[in-house]
Amino acid sequence: MSELRPAWSNQFTADVLRALRAFGPLASITREWAWGGATGKGVRVAVIDSGVEFDHPWLDDCVKGGVIVESDGRRKEGVKISDDPQPRDLFGHGTACAGIIHKLAPDAEIYSVRVLGRDLTGRALQFAGGLRWAIQNGMHVMNLSLSTSKQEYYALFHEIADEAYFKNILLVSAVNNIPAPSYPSLYASVISVAAHEGHDPFTYYYNPEPPVEFGAPGIDVEVAWANSSMTTSTGNSFAAPHITGIATLIRSKHPELTPFQIKTVLYACASNVTHQTNGN
Amino acid sequence: MNEPADTPNLAEQLQKLVLAIQASGRALFPSSNDELLQTIVEAAARIFGAAAASIALVDDRAGELVFRVAYGAGSETVVGMRIPLDQGIAGYVANTGQPIAIANVQNDPRFARDTAQRTGYVPRSILAMPLITNDRVIGVIEVLDKITSPSFGMQDMELLGLFARQAAIAIHQSQNLDALDDAFIQRLHALVSPEAGVDIQRAMRRDDASRRNEVLQLAALFQSISALGEAERRACLKILEAFGEYARR
Numbered sequence: 001m002s003e004l005r006p007a008w009s010n011q012f013t014a015d016v017l018r019a020l021r022a023f024g025p026l027a028s029i030t031r032e033w034a035w036g037g038a039t040g041k042g043v044r045v046a047v048i049d050s051g052v053e054f055d056h057p058w059l060d061d062c063v064k065g066g067v068i069v070e071s072d073g074r075r076k077e078g079v080k081i082s083d084d085p086q087p088r089d090l091f092g093h094g095t096a097c098a099g100i101i102h103k104l105a106p107d108a109e110i111y112s113v114r115v116l117g118r119d120l121t122g123r124a125l126q127f128a129g130g131l132r133w134a135i136q137n138g139m140h141v142m143n144l145s146l147s148t149s150k151q152e153y154y155a156l157f158h159e160i161a162d163e164a165y166f167k168n169i170l171l172v173s174a175v176n177n178i179p180a181p182s183y184p185s186l187y188a189s190v191i192s193v194a195a196h197e198g199h200d201p202f203t204y205y206y207n208p209e210p211p212v213e214f215g216a217p218g219i220d221v222e223v224a225w226a227n228s229s230m231t232t233s234t235g236n237s238f239a240a241p242h243i244t245g246i247a248t249l250i251r252s253k254h255p256e257l258t259p260f261q262i263k264t265v266l267y268a269c270a271s272n273v274t275h276q277t278n279g280n
Numbered sequence: 281m282n283e284p285a286d287t288p289n290l291a292e293q294l295q296k297l298v299l300a301i302q303a304s305g306r307a308l309f310p311s312s313n314d315e316l317l318q319t320i321v322e323a324a325a326r327i328f329g330a331a332a333a334s335i336a337l338v339d340d341r342a343g344e345l346v347f348r349v350a351y352g353a354g355s356e357t358v359v360g361m362r363i364p365l366d367q368g369i370a371g372y373v374a375n376t377g378q379p380i381a382i383a384n385v386q387n388d389p390r391f392a393r394d395t396a397q398r399t400g401y402v403p404r405s406i407l408a409m410p411l412i413t414n415d416r417v418i419g420v421i422e423v424l425d426k427i428t429s430p431s432f433g434m435q436d437m438e439l440l441g442l443f444a445r446q447a448a449i450a451i452h453q454s455q456n457l458d459a460l461d462d463a464f465i466q467r468l469h470a471l472v473s474p475e476a477g478v479d480i481q482r483a484m485r486r487d488d489a490s491r492r493n494e495v496l497q498l499a500a501l502f503q504s505i506s507a508l509g510e511a512e513r514r515a516c517l518k519i520l521e522a523f524g525e526y527a528r529r
Contacts, residue, residue: 091367116372117375119343174378180415197434234382
């Protein structure tokens with residue numbers, strides 16, 4: 001049955017979850033050190049999705065701005081980017097992600113980067129345009145619920161992921177729910193996330209057999225939705241913002257850490273990692 | 281079998297046939313898989329214990345999803361319905377290629393109002409999965425209201441993935457056959473058009489009227505070869521083109 005499961009989520013079910021250990025200096029990294037007392041203050045988080053409803057009651061004015069990225073074949077980069085100071089959400093999904101991030105990191109500033117719309121053919125370029133905007137406009141963390149499985153975009157998204165990495169911007173991406181390669185979630189510099197069955201927002205797991213590295217709550221999650229509503233949702237795309245929220249806390253407390261260092265801290269503090277403090 | 285004296289030549293007959301097929305919009309090959317898709321949504325609804333299920337296909341040009349088949353509550357009004365790709369759960373899934381399960385959707389007042397107006401039925405829970413072929417989302421399969429549970433879970437998602445794969449294959453084949461239809465008709469048209477001055481009877485060097493069936497046999501052969509795969513389909517088209525060249529001599 002395992003091959004029928006959607007995209008890697010089976011790696012976080014109770015029966016196959018691996019117990020891991022952190023050794024040496026890694027064993028001294030605790031959650032208290034990593035994000036104790038942190039609120040996400042000073043960190044700008046881009047939610048690259050369907051838009052974020054700026055006045056949703058769950059978001060407490062944390063949405064500080066946004067842009068709409070639309071397909072435009074006349075331009076070299078294939079997209080037009082316009083300001084969206086009071087963003088709306090086409091579907092509700094971006095608002096759901098923003099709500100999860102805000103709950104974990106209440107003082108983080110959230111920016112809505114809307115890359116979805118009616119034009120499916122230009123979607124990958126819109127997505128790339130949204131990532132570039134976030135890189136060029138001072139975002140520290142990006143939450144991606146989207147991916148592309150088109151091989152032709154492999155290099156484009158790899159270049160963008162590398163650019164983000166070298167500018168010290170953390171990319172957190174949901175892996176596809178269906179078994180297919182998805183970019184950029186497969187790249188090493190990106191933090192890839194699938195759903196596990198738990199509900200505690202700070203319970204997350206590390207998977208020692210990537211490509212998917214982290215498991216976070218994504219099943220029956222209560223989330224904010226469009227038109228000031230809420231709903232109960234399931235999907236890997238609700239797991240990613242949990243890790244985004246925790247990474248935002250780490251980033252706000254330790255702004256000097258690079259994406260790989262944040263990944264290491266996340267590993268050391270994962271719920272299935274015990275600390276080996278004696279001997280080694 | 282003797283050919284009646286007033287029978288127009290085969291080229292004219294074929295010309296009329298091609299025009300009639302084009303005018304009626306009817307497929308020369310059995311391109312409609314609606315019955316299969318209908319079976320898929322019905323089976324999905326029954327297996328999930330869902331009140332309803334549907335398949336909608338992406339219309340890229342219009343930027344819309346068109347509901348092709350449906351089963352269960354609200355199905356009569358749903359088939360043929362169009363929704364913009366930037367709206368609704370199905371729109372999100374088509375946009376992202378990501379499946380999603382949502383429960384308590386009635387909490388969204390706009391969703392409830394819009395959906396009720398369209399279909400007369402407002403679901404409490406939805407599981408929606410993309411139909412993907414060649415890295416492209418071609419549609420969305422949805423199941424609504426799991427009867428035994430307030431929401432759909434991950435296992436439901438993986439199971440619906442299997443149905444989605446079947447549906448995607450069926451639709452992909454259907455679309456391939458549509459393309460094949462067009463290609464075949466175009467070539468047949470070129471072959472028998474009066475402007476080209478081609479007498480297909482002479483081209484085939486036959487005087488027995490029963491031989492006209494050979495063109496239809498050619499069509500059947502064309503179809504069976506195309507079912508083998510893309511490379512075979514292309515090879516078949518090349519052969520037909522070569523035949524056209526030969527016929528024009």
